[in-house]
Each structure stands twice: as C-alpha cells, then as structure tokens.
C-alpha cells in the first residue's frame with residue numbers, strides 16, 4: 001500500500017494556516033482513499049465492505065466512505081440517520097447495538113434498512129411494531145460466539161454480554177424469529193472482538209464465524225441472504241507493534257470462502273466484512289498545543305490544551321488496563337535537545353495524562369504535538385463536556401484544501417425516514 005507521512009502533512013498544514021486553533025483533529029482524505037482502495041483490492045471480490053459509523057461519525061467522512069463502500073453499520077438510531085444523510089440506500093444499512101428504544105424502532109421499522117437484533121425482547125418489540133405498521137421488517141440475528149481466538153484486544157464473547165444472542169441460544173432465537181410474521185430473518189451477524197494485529201487469529205475467527213453461520217442457516221432451514229463478518233482488524237497504537245498483515249488475512253480465508261461456496265445455504269448470501277478503526281484510525285491525528293511547562297520532583301511536566309476530554313483513548317482510558325503511550329510527536333523544526341516528559345492535559349484530575357515517560361524534543365509553551373493513529377474513536381469517544389474547555393475542531397485535508405468539518409459532527413434526531421415495504 002502507498003503510505004503517506006502524516007507528520008510532514010501536519011507540519012505543512014500548520015505552516016500554511018498557523019492560526020488553526022487547537023485542540024483539533026485533522027483527517028487526511030487522501031490517506032483514506034488509499035486505505036479504501038487497499039481494502040477493495042484485497043477483499044473486493046469476496047466481500048462488500050461495511051463501515052462501522054461509530055468509529056468516526058463525522059458526516060464529511062461518512063459521505064466519502066459511503067460513496068466507496070457498499071454498506072454502513074449504524075450503532076444507534078442517530079447513526080442510521082447519518083447513514084441515510086450520507087446517501088447510503090436503506091437496503092445497505094444495518095442497525096445494531098444493544099438497548100434500542102421503542103420510540104426509535106417505531107421510527108426505524110419499515111424504512112428499508114436491516115435491523116440487527118441483539119435480544120429476544122427486542123425481537124418481540126420489533127415484530128409488534130412491524131405488524132402494527134403492516135410491514136415486514138428484515139432482521140439479522142446477532143450471534144455471540146462461545147469463543148474467540150487469542151489476539152483480540154477487545155473481546156465481547158465468552159463472558160456474559162449485552163451483545164447478541166449466545167451461540168448456545170441460537171436455535172431458540174431462530175425459532176422465535178421464525179414464528180413472528182412481521183419479521184423476515186435475512187441472515188446473521190457476528191462481531192465479537194476487535195483490535196487484533198494477528199492475521200492468524202483473524203483467519204481463525206473468520207473460520208469460526210463461517211462454521212456458526214452454517215449451523216444457523218441449517219437450523220433455520222433456509223438460505224441466508226446476508227452474512228456480516230465483524231473483522232476486528234487492529235492498529236499498531238504502541239511501540240513494538242507492527243501493522244496487521246492484511247494480505248495474509250486474505251490468503252488465510254480461502255478455506256472459509258470455499259466452505260461458504262460449497263454450502264447451498266450460504267453460497268448465495270451477500271457477505272460483508274465489517275470494520276471501523278483499521279480504515280479511519282491511521283488517517284487522523286489529534287493536534288494539541290503546550291500551554292505550560294515545569295519541573296516537578298525531578299520530572300519535566302508539559303501541560304497541553306487537550307486531555308481525556310478530547311482523546312480518551314490516548315489517555316489510556318478506553319479499555320486499557322495500563323496506559324501505554326500512543327505515537328506522539330512534536331511538530332515543527334527540531335529545537336535541539338530532547339527530554340523525558342509527563343505530558344498532561346488541562347483537566348483538574350490527576351488521571352488526565354496524554355503520555356507518561358515519553359521522550360520528545362524539548363517542548364516550550366506554544367509548541368504543537370500530534371497524536372497519530374487518532375482517526376477512530378477519538379473525539380466522539382471522549383467526554384468533551386467535562387470541565388467545559390473549548391470544543392475541539394475537526395478538519396479534513398482533501399489533497400488541495402483544508403475543510404473545517406467541525407459542524408458536521410452535530411447530531412440531529414428529528415429527520416424523516418423513508419418508507420419502504422422491505
């Protein structure tokens with residue numbers, strides 16, 4: 001894959017627009033195109049790509065991604081609206097996530113998009129609403145597998161979970177859906193682990209999903225029309241980690257693809273490979289400015305204008321047990337000299353640290369730092385209201401221009417949905 005140097009891009013952006021306010025997120029639209037092309041080159045013959053909107057819901061990005069991928073996954077009702085706004089046809093949208101409100105299903109059902117059911121009471125509610133509206137709602141059953149290979153950073157299987165229906169309850173759930181006339185079981189969905197850098201573990205996980213999908217279709221006694229494979233492609237966030245070998249994943253899944261082709265209940269199904277972070281993570285950086293520097297008990301402390309209010313994950317607070325430093329760099333010409341820093345945010349709590357024991361070129365007030373790998377689960381995954389600092393902006397580099405896309409984050413919940421008979 002063609003790669004781009006994110007630091008020189010950021011430096012040239014700040015050279016041209018020195019007044020750009022921080023903290024902000026800057027996304028490289030050209031890098032995004034390259035990653036989309038890479039996924040298409042490797043997986044386009046075998047899968048539709050499904051983008052998980054929650055990894056970066058900014059409308060300017062979702063529009064670009066929707067134009068290139070065949071499918072969007074919405075994790076909330078708002079994200080369904082965002083997918084529609086982005087121009088994605090309803091039949092290309094799935095609505096997943098635990099805890100859907102009745103008022104949301106009232107609006108959603110019949111819009112033509114697929115409902116990913118996560119619990120039996122949700123199945124009942126959806127069936128009731130569909131019947132009252134006189135429509136048939138397409139549903140995908142989300143199955144939570146009993147196991148997932150080692151190597152997945154975030155796991156949703158094995159333990160008690162709000163996600164999907166346990167593999168052991170699959171038969172009962174399929175019968176339950178089959179008995180409800182307002183619902184049409186079109187297929188199955190599994191997303192049980194993520195942030196995996198081990199191609200072998202991803203291959204094994206896809207083989208396991210293939211087996212489960214085969215068993216589900218056999219239990220239903222009907223061909224599946226859609227199968228969604230939660231890919232779990234990970235990113236090297238920390239020192240010593242290497243990029244996931246996506247080409248090795250492609251080679252490794254041949255056996256699963258052959259198994260699907262040989263099974264008449266699966267062969268005709270549309271297959272979607274669903275992911276978020278791998279696509280957008282490396283295309284974004286969070287840029288902050290140093291506001292203060294001092295020495296405390298023998299350690300240099302630099303205080304920045306962004307902490308976990310802007311970037312929860314880099315502060316080690318999004319699912320990590322220990323804080324490990326993210327790829328953080330000082331922008332601009334080398335000042336000469338370097339030092340080890342405690343890099344703190346502006347929040348009045350001692351847990352607000354962007355990095356600990358990080359060696360950086362000497363920092364002075366006004367210097368900018370960039371946290372790379374920040375295009376996924378950045379701003380909207382952070383508690384931006386805490387302590388009322390200014391909201392971070394969002395910018396998109398198109399290759400020619402820097403667009404201010406801050407206003408495209410705003411969530412609106414009052415749009416009308418289309419009507420379709422499915």
Ligand SMILES: *Cc1c(COP(=O)(O)O)cnc(C)c1O
Pocket residue numbers: 052054055073075096191194195230231232233274275276277278376
């Ligand atoms: C979050 C999510 C994903 C994407 O996970 P990544 O780690 O960003 O690739 C895919 N599918 C579903 C249902 C999700 O909720």
